Amino acid sequence: MIKVPMTAGGFASLKEELRWRQQEERQRIIEAISEARSHGDLSENAEYHSAKEAQSLNEGRINELEDLVARAEVIDISKLSGSKIKFGATVQLVDEDTEETKTYQIVGDQEADVKSGRISISSPIARALIGKEVGDSVEVNAPGGPRGYEIVKLSFV
Known part of the structure; x- marks a missing residue:
């Protein structure tokens, strides 16, 4: 199962x-x-x-x-900690092209809601973020083409 x-x-x-x-x-x-x-x-x-x-x-x-x-x-996200991004993490990103700041929490597929800032663990952006740390840059193959983000903050709330 x-x-x-x-x-x-x-x-x-x-x-x-x-x-x-x-x-x-x-x-x-x-x-x-x-x-x-x-x-x-x-x-x-x-x-x-x-x-x-x-x-x-x-x-x-x-x-x-x-x-x-x-x-x-x-x-239980309240029991998670560490410096690497994993399930449950709340991540603040800066778009390297537009300097726009975005905040996402990585959650399960059934509870994902981009408008509320919750992205699915299986989404392209979450897969790119998993295992990264604050200060790292990631490139995401988004539907509109590749996007670059810098990770500026990580928390487990």
Whole structure:
């Protein structure tokens, strides 16, 4: 079984989504199917087909979440330290071309959100950063072409 690394916050979010889908969303969909059935002929009932599709999507996501929760390897970032970048690190970078400063935390695939400054451990930028230290320069093969960054700060928060 391949473990899935994630932070405690990411694990809590997955468990909350799983709880919501199992206890609230599942019940809402069952009620929608029941309501649509009461409208008669199911073969031409768009509400019924829509509710059944929603049920299928919800059950699929429940299965996916159960698998992720079972395989989760929760890493307590507060116990991490060191001078090298690894999972859970918060890294401040300076773009060598534009002098723009960016801050990212390296997290698991399921909790990545670039807009919030959380990048996936499997992203090109995270892979380039792993094992580097403050003061190092990295080149990232981004979709828009290669980008150079200098690492200016590293913390485990």
